[in-house]
Amino acid sequence: MKKPVLLLLLCLTLLFFHHPGRAWGFFGHRLLNRLAVYTLPPGMFGFYKSNIDYLTVNATRPDSRRTLVPGEAPKHFLDVDRYGDSAEYKLPRKYADAVARYGEDSLLRHGIVPWNVVTMKNQLTAAFQAKDTDRILRLSADMGHYIADACVPLHTTKNYNGQLTGQRGIHGLWESRLPELLSSDYDLFSGKAQYLPNATDAIWAAVIRSHAAVDSVLLFEKQLTAQFAEDQKFGYEQRGSQTVRAYSRDFSKAYHAKLNGQVERQMRYAAGLIGNFWFTCWVDGGSPDLRQIQRIPSETEQQRLDREAKETAVAPVVAVPGHDE
Numbered sequence: 001m002k003k004p005v006l007l008l009l010l011c012l013t014l015l016f017f018h019h020p021g022r023a024w025g026f027f028g029h030r031l032l033n034r035l036a037v038y039t040l041p042p043g044m045f046g047f048y049k050s051n052i053d054y055l056t057v058n059a060t061r062p063d064s065r066r067t068l069v070p071g072e073a074p075k076h077f078l079d080v081d082r083y084g085d086s087a088e089y090k091l092p093r094k095y096a097d098a099v100a101r102y103g104e105d106s107l108l109r110h111g112i113v114p115w116n117v118v119t120m121k122n123q124l125t126a127a128f129q130a131k132d133t134d135r136i137l138r139l140s141a142d143m144g145h146y147i148a149d150a151c152v153p154l155h156t157t158k159n160y161n162g163q164l165t166g167q168r169g170i171h172g173l174w175e176s177r178l179p180e181l182l183s184s185d186y187d188l189f190s191g192k193a194q195y196l197p198n199a200t201d202a203i204w205a206a207v208i209r210s211h212a213a214v215d216s217v218l219l220f221e222k223q224l225t226a227q228f229a230e231d232q233k234f235g236y237e238q239r240g241s242q243t244v245r246a247y248s249r250d251f252s253k254a255y256h257a258k259l260n261g262q263v264e265r266q267m268r269y270a271a272g273l274i275g276n277f278w279f280t281c282w283v284d285g286g287s288p289d290l291r292q293i294q295r296i297p298s299e300t301e302q303q304r305l306d307r308e309a310k311e312t313a314v315a316p317v318v319a320v321p322g323h324d325e
């Protein structure tokens with residue numbers, strides 16, 4: 001199938017699942033886990049492809065857990081600028097060293113995304129070693145989410161929603177509104193998954209790259225806001241039965257143009273990086289023959305997911321520390 005056709009099909013499938021949300025948005029997270037499957041080598045592809053719906057739907061589960069599970073929220077971000085100049089190059093790469101230097105409370109307040117991805121990398125490697133299908137799927141879906149979060153510039157700054165600079169809402173503009181409006185025109189194919197000789201360096205490189213983009217993400221929105229009247233910047237749209245206020249199409253498109261494809265580049269990079277991590281865990285876990293193991297989530301896993309979904313649905317929304325707007 002031709003790439004644009006395939007991407008269009010992917011997008012249509014995801015729109016079918018669409019649901020407003022946070023972080024890359026439900027749309028973005030689901031698309032990224034889905035795209036990552038297509039980077040995998042033949043030894044992995046069959047297994048991941050036959051579970052692509054699981055990996056798609058569960059790409060957003062970590063966000064659903066944020067207000068439910070203590071300790072979940074910090075796994076989605078790292079406020080690099082809480083630690084002074086060029087902290088992204090200087091922060092300890094080992095979590096234990098970071099705890100020793102800053103204390104765990106402070107680390108959790110400012111986010112732990114790269115350390116968490118490394119922990120999960122080790123867990124997924126162990127799941128491959130044990131050929132534990134449920135764990136492989138669950139960890140792959142979750143890890144894809146956190147890696148994708150690390151690729152969002154606003155997940156690396158304390159000004160994560162522009163709330164410190166009068167730009168409240170920019171978080172959703174960058175990572176939900178633009179991809180939802182424009183990603184069917186994006187080229188998101190990132191090639192074949194590559195082995196990561198140093199997974200720690202790889203996820204920190206993602207944080208460094210994201211953080212380097214923070215200035216332009218904020219600046220360009222500010223410049224455009226000066227050129228758009230309030231009623232041109234925002235409009236009203238029908239979402240299901242609701243009318244919601246949203247950044248207008250014109251403003252979103254102008255922002256996309258000014259960012260010169262940045263969201264598209266970050267999405268492509270994120271999908272590739274997720275594939276690289278899954279592939280690296282599989283290799284480090286002894287490259288088990290995935291054709292020999294059960295191909296679908298077990299009944300126990302399905303029951304666990306149903307239970308979790310029910311709990312999420314009835315749980316009161318509680319304030320969680322960090323990136324909670």
Ligand SMILES: [Zn+2]
Binds near residue numbers: 024062063149
């Ligand atoms: Zn997230």
